[in-house]
Amino acid sequence: MREMTFTPSRIFIYLIVTLIAAAYLVPLLVVALNSLRTAEEIAQTSMIGWPRHWAWGNYVVAWGDFCIAQTCAGLRPYMLNSALVTIPATIVSTMLGSIAGYAVSLWRFRGDRWIYGVVALGIFLPQQMRLLPWTVVLRDLGLTNTLTGLVMIHSIQGLSFTTMFCRNYYLAIPQELIRAARIDGAGFYRIFWRIVLPLSPPILIVTVIWQFTHIWNEFLYGVTFTTGQQQPVTAALIALSASVADIPQHGVQSAAVLIAALPTLLVYLFGGKYFVRGLTAGAVK
Amino acid sequence: MSALTIRDVHKRFGSVEVLKGINLEMGSGDFTVLVGPSGCGKSTLLNIIAGLERQSSGSIVIGGRAVDEVAPKDRDIAMVFQSYALYPSMTVRQNITFGMECRNVPRAKRDEAVARVARLLQIDALLDRKPSQLSGGQRQRVAMGRALVRDPLLFLFDEPLSNLDAQLRVEMRMEIKQLHQRLGSTIVYVTHDQIEAMTLATRIAVMRQGVVQQFADPETVYNRPANLFVARFMGAPPMNTLAARLEATSGGAAAVVGEGEAAIRFPVPAGAAGWIGRKVVLGIRPECIAEPTRHFGDAPDAAVTITAEVEMIEPTGAETIVVLRLGEDRALGRVSPDLRYRSGDTARFAIDTRKISLFDPVTGDRIA
Secondary structure, X not given: OOOOOOOHHHHHHHHHHHHHHHHHHHHHHHHHHXXXXXXXXXXXXXXXXXXXXXXXXXXXXXXXXXXXXXXXXOOHHHHHHHHHHHHHHHHHHHHHHHHHHHHHHHOOOOOHHHHHHHHHHOOOOOHHHHHHHHHHHHXXXXXXXXXXXXXXXXXXXHHHHHHHHHHHHHOOOOHHHHHHHHHHOXXXXXXXHHHHHHHOHHHHHHHHHHHHXXXXXXXXXXXXXXXXXXXXXXXXXXXXXXXXXXXXXXXXXXXXXXXXXXHHHHHHHHHHHHHHHHHHOOOOO | OEEEEEEEEEEEEOOEEEEEEEEEEEEOOOXXXXXXXXXXXXXXXXXXXXXXXXXXXXXXXXXXXEOOOOOHHHOOEEEEOOOOXXXXXXXXXXXXXXXXXXXOOOHHHHHHHHHHHHHHHOOHHHOOOOHHHOOHHHHHHHHHHHHHOOOOOEEEEEOOOOOOOHHHHHHHHHHHHHHHHHHOOOEEEEEOOHHHHHHHOOEEEEEEOOEEEEEEOHHHHHHOOOEHHHHHHOXXXXXXXXXXEEEEEOOEEEEEEOOHHHOEEEEOOOOOHHHOOOEEEEEEOHHHEEOOOOOOOOOOOOEEEEEXXXXXXXXXXXXXXXXXXEOOEEEEEEEOOOOOOOOOOEXXXXXXXXXXXXXOOOOOEEOO
């Protein structure tokens, strides 16, 4: 072990790091504390303060009772909407990305680089640019203001990232494995299923975390293509803050924000170590 | 019937031609080694035989059937790869039976085949392990097992021993040779190691820059190399090649190395008469230069003695390599390990004249 010495420069570095961490964490702390304070308490004192009583009721109200856009069922239906969009879209985009990444990395065919280039281009296209085309597509398919429409959008949009993740990971698989399997008589899907997929868990975990987090937190498509009861939770949160013009319900709002953030937080807590490991896997042989 | 015929195969990658018209014919039971320096096209040729790459022109015939339009799996071949290419997530047993699984062979038959191969290669105890739990030599065996279980018309080996350490390589080399002798299989084997080529092959194809330089049995390739490239590539240390000129003698012809008093005369084989008075390159294997008491073969007149200056010696234990100055060139000789020359000594050496080769200095082709 190296000995820790507190030289001035090291102390300075720690100071900077602590300040940056605080800048990131203080807002979260304020929200977390406010979620446990009553509206009256916040109104009487200030937005920043320690709860006098633990107002756990905020969570109950935010989850099940609060009125959002004339419906008083709290966040629950919108959380369900988000889950119904996020889970299928994550699975579909990950599976498709895995197969696509396998095809462009391990099966050389005419134009493979070109096809991958076009798919990867999607990573760099701004979201706003795609709003209009998607509006047309959803209208023509009759999927405007449906969860199915959002699932389709996220499954397809996600392909750029999932294909890139999987392709880069599969490049480390030796070509000779594929050649051996071809001589053994395996075809495209059998090689994928029996040889490539069993090697994939690290990158699939990364991809699932990435997709889940992004789709769950996505706001623009949700607010553009759905209204009322069909909205995902990110869009509903905005409606919630808009509907409390009379008396500010900061306590309940804070609780709602934390509830909405909980799934991605849990995914990160349980999968984070795989995520960090997966992103660097293959970097060092 | 010939097991494999390669007919005028060309391969171009863009503007680079890596195979320039390969013609080879291999009989059933032949162990053919494709040998050459890296980049000579030998692995590309093997991949074309396997169907993993497509030739630009020409034709591959396996067992009398043209396979140019046939997928790798239907060519009746099995291949052993340099990296072994064992499927990492499968056990040894699954690795060996994967080919049969793809072909829907019934389970009972698969088990029987695995048992046979496992006995043959002594890997019975490893069948339920994963490749990551095996040593290099064991992986090599499993890779061979995966090929052997198929009992194909043709085995293809792509530098199968190059990932093993020196000692294991020698062991596995002997095992492969034994397997070939026991099973009588037809093998095409790619290597850059000329010792592997010499020890394993019944036929050697020496390749360079996409052209077959010589295709013959090992003895011919070694003793009568077709050109200077083959002469220098095969053998370790390689054949000595000395600048010489051919002169007529009473008995025929002699190659003269060096000028004036110090000139050394080597009696040369018949067939070089047309080159008298011209410059040639004289090729002589290091083992054909030895201490003066050495006898070469049965012929009493095979040896002549020369006098040369010793520049350096390299004792290897089993023998001593002497570096001699012959004319303007250096030549290596292999003498008994008991002899201790010193640098700068002038000493006498016996020359085995039966195995002298002569080459055209311009084209490099063999004259005699």
